[in-house]
Amino acid sequence: MKIGMILDAPFPPDPRVENEAVSLVENGHEVFLFCLKYADEKASDTINGIQVKRYSSNTFEYKLSALAYTIPLYSVIMQKKIAKFIKETNIEALHIHDMRIAGAVYKVNVNFNLPVVLDLHDNIPEVMKLYPHLQKFPGKYLISPKKWKQKEEEFIKKANKVIAVSPEFIETLALRLPLEKDKLVLVPNTIRKTFFEDYIVNETIIKKYKSNFVILYLGDTHLRRGIQTAITALLKLKDTIPEIKLVIVGKNTSDIILRKQVKDLQLEQFVDFEGWQNVSLFQSYILASEICISPLHRNLQHDVAYANKIFQYMSLAKPLLVSDAIAQKKLVEKVACGLVHKERDSKDFSNKVLALYKSKPLRMELGESGRKFIQNEFSWEQTSEKLINLYNNMQH
DSSP states (O other): OEEEEEOSSOSSOOHHHHHHHHHHHHTTOEEEEEEEESSSOOSEEEETTEEEEEEEOOHHHHHHHTTTTTSTHHHHHHHHHHHHHHHHHTOSEEEEESSTTHHHHHHHHTTTOOOEEEEESSOHHHHHTTOGGGTSTTHHHHOOHHHHHHHHHHHHHHOSEEEESSHHHHHHHHHHOGGGGGGEEEOOOOOOHHHHHSOOOOHHHHHHTTTSEEEEEESOOOGGGOHHHHHHHHHHHHHHOTTEEEEEEOOOTTHHHHHHHHHHTTOGGGEEEEESOOGGGHHHHHHTOSEEEEOOOOSTTTTTOOOHHHHHHHHTTOOEEEEOOHHHHHHHHHHTOEEEEOTTOHHHHHHHHHHHHHOHHHHHHHHHHHHHHHHHHOSHHHHTHHHHHHHHHHTO
16 A cells, blocks of 8 residues: 655654554555655655655744644645645555644645544643743743644544554543544554664773663653652762762753753762763663663653653663653553652652662562563564554555
8 A cells, every 4th residue: 555654844763653664664565754854855765665755844834833723824835745745656545643734634635535544643732731932922822732632633533543652542532532432543652673682782881881870861851851850869869879870861952951950969970961872872871771760740641651762771671760650650560670759759769769779689670571571562563563454454
């Protein structure tokens, strides 16, 4: 089948989009990917078998995307590009990645009447409430998460199938829209086996942390990810574990706040800000660590979504320490691959670190349990089967 994926961002990198597209290509489908370009990238490209078609965009259009459901200008601009894409590729189905561009796709599809798969990577109306620019003027008055929620429901009703990333997100959608329940398909953000089977160890990173007890955080460092909890916990932990080191691999514009916190608490020697690093180094950072963390703040988005990092941690047999955001708490308790702390509670966080520090057998047992789970039942190769079935059945 010729599948047209629609992404309103540049490509690469987008691991979820790439994983889905590659799996469909490997199963005999043709995948054309509509994406945007902000520089002079090639208009047409083939990446891992995905036929990528790039359409020019600019910062003004990007800013308009947040207003997609306030003023229709963004949708109007995108519609022309999408119509051109459908005509040029002769696709037989549309696969929309996230809902910002969904309105435009549905408008164009009135003329083509193709089956639509809506792929919700995030609970966007809830995530939006956390964006800094929505807390203040003018965003606060121009962008309404409530309106986005209504749109999300409208798009789900119009779609032939709806993909979501966690059982908790699917439950939420099924409660909100009981009549659409049969459309919902679970395709979680898991990792490919190559991540834990096919990598090169960077000896420099291993050596650098050889004499430390490393607590690792990988990924986006936005304040809602809870790293401040881990930093505060170091005040107490450094007395018991003088060799402790919090290693943060990732970045966000809010890093100045984290750096200031470290400085104010005089913890510079206990925290390494590594910034964003190439994905090929992730395995080495994980192997150099003793405990891997995901101290997310609780909110309606974090309660229904898994961060991909936890699967990366587990695949290399590291014990997790995660906050009690529902989806990750349930998973960690079910698999018995780590400990759970109360969100934003640095005292509870440090108690759990100490429990893991004091027992190497416990760390090894939890790590091994996580590794087995990823290898035997929760790698992308296994969890993508529902996506493949969805398209194989659509053809008939």
